[in-house]
Amino acid sequence: xxxxxxxxxxxxxxxxxxxxxxxxxxxxxxxxxxxxxxxxxxxxxxxxxxxxxxxxxxxxxxxxxxxxxxxxxxxxxxxxxxxxxxxxxxxxxxxxxxxxxxxxxxxxxxxxxxxxxxxxxxxxxxxxxxxxxxxxxxxxxxxxxxxxxxxxxxxxxxxxxxxxxxxxxxxxxxxxxxxxxxxxxxxxxxxxxxxxxxxxxxxxxxxxxxxxxxxxxxxxxxxxxxxxxxxxxxxxxxxxxxxxxxxxxxxxxxxxxxxxxxxxxxxxxxxxxxxxxxxxxxxxxxxxxxxxxxxxxxxxxxxxxxxxxxxxxxxxxxxxxxxxxxxxxxxxxxxxxxxxxxxxxxxx
Amino acid sequence: xxxxxxxxxxxxxxxxxxxxxxxxxxxxxxxxxxxxxxxxxxxxxxxxxxxxxxxxxxxxxxxxxxxxxxxxxxxxxxxxxxxxxxxxxxxxxxxxxxxxxxxxxxxxxxxxxxxxxxxxxxxxxxxxxxxxxxxxxxxx
Numbered sequence: 001x002x003x004x005x006x007x008x009x010x011x012x013x014x015x016x017x018x019x020x021x022x023x024x025x026x027x028x029x030x031x032x033x034x035x036x037x038x039x040x041x042x043x044x045x046x047x048x049x050x051x052x053x054x055x056x057x058x059x060x061x062x063x064x065x066x067x068x069x070x071x072x073x074x075x076x077x078x079x080x081x082x083x084x085x086x087x088x089x090x091x092x093x094x095x096x097x098x099x100x101x102x103x104x105x106x107x108x109x110x111x112x113x114x115x116x117x118x119x120x121x122x123x124x125x126x127x128x129x130x131x132x133x134x135x136x137x138x139x140x141x142x143x144x145x146x147x148x149x150x151x152x153x154x155x156x157x158x159x160x161x162x163x164x165x166x167x168x169x170x171x172x173x174x175x176x177x178x179x180x181x182x183x184x185x186x187x188x189x190x191x192x193x194x195x196x197x198x199x200x201x202x203x204x205x206x207x208x209x210x211x212x213x214x215x216x217x218x219x220x221x222x223x224x225x226x227x228x229x230x231x232x233x234x235x236x237x238x239x240x241x242x243x244x245x246x247x248x249x250x251x252x253x254x255x256x257x258x259x260x261x262x263x264x265x266x267x268x269x270x271x272x273x274x275x276x277x278x279x280x281x282x283x284x285x286x287x288x289x290x291x292x293x294x295x296x297x298x299x300x301x302x303x304x305x306x307x308x309x310x311x312x313x314x315x316x317x318x319x320x321x322x323x324x325x326x327x328x329x330x331x332x333x334x335x336x337x338x339x340x341x342x343x344x345x346x347x348x
Numbered sequence: 349x350x351x352x353x354x355x356x357x358x359x360x361x362x363x364x365x366x367x368x369x370x371x372x373x374x375x376x377x378x379x380x381x382x383x384x385x386x387x388x389x390x391x392x393x394x395x396x397x398x399x400x401x402x403x404x405x406x407x408x409x410x411x412x413x414x415x416x417x418x419x420x421x422x423x424x425x426x427x428x429x430x431x432x433x434x435x436x437x438x439x440x441x442x443x444x445x446x447x448x449x450x451x452x453x454x455x456x457x458x459x460x461x462x463x464x465x466x467x468x469x470x471x472x473x474x475x476x477x478x479x480x481x482x483x484x485x486x487x488x
Contacts, residue, residue, distance in 0.1 A: 054447035061451040102384035112374040318370030343415035347398035
């Protein structure tokens with residue numbers, strides 16, 4: 001017990017006391033003076049980390065609860081909004097996070113074995129995974145921002161740089177043109193019908209306007225109706241063939257690039273009459289949950305960088321690697337949250 | 349560094365029970381890779397199952413149920429093997445499972461409550477949104 005003030009001196013002495021510690025074998029330099037042994041210190045540190053992780057689960061839990069309530073009330077909004085997320089990128093991100101979780105767990109094994117180069121390689125790979133995830137998330141987020149698929153009332157703004165938005169002027173112009181075209185066609189039809197009627201020598205007004213099959217009418221009417229029907233069929237046939245060709249082209253494009261073709265076939269939600277009311281709710285909860293998760297990934301990047309720094313400084317050994325283990329536990333929870341976020345948002 | 353030993357060295361120089369011995373349970377690398385492969389396969393199954401139309405077999409909620417079951421299995425695998433819960437003291441698992449149970453209670457009661465008020469939910473666009481749509485000339 002007389003050694004207690006001496007130990008205190010060691011701690012005061014700080015970094016230049018290494019040699020003293022190494023010589024002093026019953027008191028390893030990593031052991032805090034308030035612990036009995038390294039194992040107790042490790043277990044206590046880990047317990048504290050798990051308590052923190054439990055609060056993390058509850059933090060995300062609030063948002064998962066909000067998700068459950070909103071989805072329970074408006075399943076149509078979630079089914080609709082999910083179309084605008086890319087399953088491909090979501091699945092790739094899941095794989096990236098799972099692999100980086102694996103390299104992190106391998107890093108802990110490396111630290112336990114005292115393999116410093118191995119630990120650094122594992123941590124760097126984990127860091128690359130984190131950057132990969134953030135990079136893909138950036139691509140996804142910027143797509144949402146350009147398309148104006150934003151949370152809250154911002155959803156109801158004209159998108160800044162959209163691929164699927166149709167300009168209102170164009171739309172109005174198209175409508176006008178088509179309406180003129182229909183008018184012309186209608187008047188032409190009307191004229192033809194009148195001419196057909198004029199051919200008839202005698203025809204009661206009631207029969208002329210009837211929609212009954214032409215066979216019951218007088219022969220003149222019968223013939224003119226056949227001509228008219230042929231014309232109508234020709235138009236329909238032509239239109240049908242054009243439509244079929246367009247369909248074929250669309251199908252071929254879809255077979256080649258399903259992603260892009262789908263995007264082209266999509267309508268911007270604001271211009272889509274099938275958009276369910278309050279469709280912005282999907283993007284609100286999407287940005288809240290993936291955003292909070294993204295912040296955790298950024299914090300994870302900082303933690304991993306710090307671990308790499310400490311490893312280079314030679315701070316870890318088989319009997320002291322608590323920071324690696326706790327950083328690893330944190331990184332696994334980030335992965336855990338994403339395991340639930342992926343099916344809940346992308347796979348509806 | 350004098351504190352960096354290989355596992356064999358530790359076993360040799362510091363027999364078990366000595367406070368300098370390596371601490372914690374070291375999981376072999378091949379086993380971690382094997383666990384990761386299982387997780388990746390389960391991810392593939394989740395993605396595949398999301399494209400199956402269970403309405404054909406009159407199971408409309410099956411996609412969500414299946415996705416959540418697979419996600420829970422994946423989460424358990426991550427906790428047990430990547431996070432070492434399988435080899436840790438049971439008290440650590442107790443803390444984590446408690447938080448998950450509390451969360452389940454929280455969400456469970458919230459959903460039951462929400463179901464009670466389901467008929468009162470306004471299914472129309474909120475007035476603010478309707479005004480904004482009118483401004484944009486996009487009202488339905």
